[in-house]
Amino acid sequence: MGEYVIKLPDVGEGVAEAELVEWNVKVGDLVREDMVLAAVMTDKATVEIPSPVDGEIIWLGGEIGEVIPIGSPIIRLKIEGEGHAVAVEPAKPVKAEAPAPADKPVEAAKPERKPALAPKPQEASKPASAKPVFNTSAPRGEGEKPLASPAVRQRARDNGVDLRQVSGTGPAGRITHEDLDGFFSRGAQKPGVAALSPDNSVKEIKVVGLRRKIAEKMAIAKSRIPHITYVEEIDVTSLEELRAALNTKKRPDQAKLTILPFLMRAMVKAIADQPQLNALYDDEANIIHQHGGVHIGIAAQTPGGLVVPVVKHAEARTLWDCAAEVNLLADAAKTGTATREQLSGSTITITSLGSMGGVVTTPVINHPEVAIIGVNKIMIRPMWDGTAFIPRKMMNLSSSFDHRVIDGWDAAVFIQRIKALLETPAMIFVED
């Protein structure tokens, strides 16, 4: 039997650490080669850690939400044959359990402990049965204080748990960490009462992983950037006709066109006139990095939260090319397989909720960019053509700009240019 140590691999260029977001295994589990053991997240991408060998998990090197440096050991496995751990990692917890020479006083003084159980401390320390926890009666007598060590008390408080509701399985009814584990997994026992009853529960949800990244990003954007939001309505009747026509005659290998590729091409044209909109503002160094390439971030909702995959070099892509890339990235984002490269490097962003797009939104700029274009939903609205109301397909664009470096006038000019292009879509494809 040997020991095998899995270290946190290099998950992306320039990444020094990653946040542990998921454990798929626990100590004592038997795993096969290639089985996914854990997931870690960097600034942009979530990476799964597969097992390179068959073996038994004997140690996990962190808790969910912990940020771990690249190269740190994160999992130890017990494997058949020679391990590689001893040479690399001397004297770690697992090794200490190995049979020790009898003359070591520390080892000798230890109470008898079966070596077979030793590698699974969590298993060994579990109470023989968790069944008493499931009783439905009150955890303890009226007015009796719950008994728990300071560490258990603090953990309960951090998780918003009133210990009076927790049954203790320890000596004298002491509440153990395992009792709390059980309470967390099962939730508080609620007596059966009438259909409508006030719910005073407060659930504490740890903000970790993608949610924490989003929170940090949004806080930075809103606290640093004075936003100006500009809303304009766009008559997309012609654009919708063109789009429908193109979609009916498209080749099977081509992606279906949405409004986005048209908007992207229109933005490329507008940015050619106003390159200051396609920029990253380093407000600490007071430098604006104005980019030649138009890398358009597309805000996308995923089960885990908001991510922003990036269509690189939109200025060098055709309409169909843009559409294909958007589809590819959206799929990758939704399935969680987007790479770090696909999720970084944008210079301007589009946010669109499709049919949920609402009438007006106030988009938050994707810091350190200086502009974000929000797409609202298309509605048929009665428009006055000078003699009569006619039904037109109308769509609003709600766009925000960093007012420190983009004046309102420039923002308006930019959107008006996009409006003109989208309302007369042929202009998008005319070479200047």
Next chain:
Amino acid sequence: MKDITCKLLVIGAGPGGYICAIRAGQLNIDTVIVEAAKVGGTCLMVGCIPSKALIHAADEFAKVAHFAAKQTPLGISVSDPAIDFTQTIAWKDGIVSRLNNGVAGLLKKANVKIVTGTAKFRDGKTVEVETLTGQQIIRAENIVIATGSAPVEVPTLPFGGNVISSTEALSLETVPEKLVVVGGGYIGLELGTAYAKLGSKVTVVEAQSKILPQYDAELTRPIVKNLNALGVTVLTGVKAKGMSAKGDALLIEKADGKDDKIAADKVLVTVGRKPVTTGWGLEEVDLDMDGKFVRIDDKCRTSMRGVYAIGDVTGEPMLAHRAMAQGEMVAEIVAGHNRSWDKRAIAAVCFTDPEIVTVGLSPEEAKQAGHEVKIGLFPFAANGRAMTQEGEEGFVRVVAAAGNHLVLGIQAVGTGVSELSASFALALEMGARLEDIAGTIHAHPTQSEGFQEAALKALGHALHI
């Protein structure tokens, strides 16, 4: 002077205040602490530390005096022991001074700004400090009141002249020939014992029927016995009426109603301590009170938002370690941590000879609280280590619930038992049962074996008795 603005202002640099400030500094909270004297408070300047220094010196001197009187069975003899009391006091001052500098250094290391002067609330967010160089305004998001306590004065015995408080008793120029201690609580007995060992003729005057009234007779018996051996006269049920006209005697009214007087060079009044609730602008912030103390909740919050109070000003027990724990907690609360006061055990130590430690409930308190109890008492007379250091007086006593053997309280009296307070408090805080203590190997030969044996005794199978 330019106004100071900070996130946390601590008023008073006693053990509660300075711990609060250090912890806040560690948590990167912009912190200012205001103190009128040197940092350290009552505990360090005129309480715990200097009194223990004096007690140690007195013990050492008593030891050699004992040898000189050829009363020791150890075969040691010395002749003509003498004490240069001026040097003793200077040594004690040296220790206080080292700790002063230590605390100041820790505050500096934690980036806490120390302002020397007297603080007074202007409103709930603003404090005026009278410093040597003028008035300093400090504006703070959070303010911690840690003003501590002061000795209580008896109206008929105002401090001054030969009537002294514990503060003066720690810095006397000479050992008084005749010392009368008014108040037989722990402060009076600690100092009275020390002066008796240094050669004073000590009389303790206590209005109640027994000394150390908060402890049961079983615990105080070894103290009473030793006071007798030291030649200390203990008068209980006696009221102090004032000083004689010449100021050289204390007038008393005895239990039978007759007046008498006791000759005294110094009269040490130790009838308790009171919270310091004046002089810092309590009236400006109008906080809710709890009797004479500032009312606080389980997060040490007062009735005013952003104003906290810790330590002696908030109530009993007036102990430095309670204040420290509160101070640490408040700093973490200000830093946004989720903390509240849930302590089960605050050990109390009485540094008499021998020492007393108590934590949790006494047998009587446990019964009054409705518990059916099991009590285990193990005498040090049956403890090897105690015998080898001539400390056979005293015992360890464990009080547990009869039903589930949960330990409810632990008391001990004996030489050096103050150090056992750590394991006593740990046992209570962790919710130990008698079996947990009995099942923990205690090193031999130490007095701590008495703790394990007391638990075994309560379980009905002590080994060494």
